Amino acid sequence: MREELAAQLREKYPDMFPPRDDTGSGFLFECGDGWHDLIDALCWTIEQEVKNRDGSVAPVQAIQVKEKFAGLRFYYSGGNSFIEGAVRMANVTSYCICDQCGNSGSHMKDTKDIEMTRCEVHAPKKRKYTR
Template identity: 40%
Template sequence: MNKELDDQLCQRYPKIFDDCRRTMCNDGWFDLLDVLCERLQFWTDHNRAPQVVVSQVKEKWGELSFYGQGGNQEQDGMITMAEGMSARICEHCGKPGTTLVSGEIYLTRCQEHAPSRGSVAAEQ
């Protein structure tokens, strides 16, 4: 993720990104991460849930992988939902996308950003 967007997440959610670790994914998932973090922090602040603290955010197998400590069952569900939604959002631009395989690499892309030799990934 570009530094400007990454910095926005760190500034908006300093308790989640306590040491401002950098996200290792593309810009297209910024809105998804922004909403996820807003909901996680809201749940902590208004429901006395444990604080979620990120240890790593990255792309893995064409989907968002959000690793953290803390939280509760409801917050774990929010994370699982966001990770699943990322398989339908282009990681470059945020438009609707599909998880593709290009060689041995998995990526989630819209038609505009899809590689010319990518094929639709089998359901996992």
């Protein structure tokens, strides 16, 4: 994800995305720009759940946010079963959103068997199949 989009998420949810190390380096988002809005919506949902539970839910801190096997992976500590469900829903939803631009996409593999979720515009020219 471009640094400017990552910075927006870090600024909007500072408790969820702490600096990575003692140097103060910002939390890394290892995915395409197209999932920015999905991650933002997930973080907003998590934040609301934590606020609405008046301290009965452990605050959520992201450990890693990345693309893996064409889907969004959001690894975290804290939370509750509602937050777990929200993270699962974001993962499932990511398979329908192009990770490059945010338009409707589908799960596919390129000729080297690299999995991705892409729209027709960002799909590889040659691909093995599309689900």
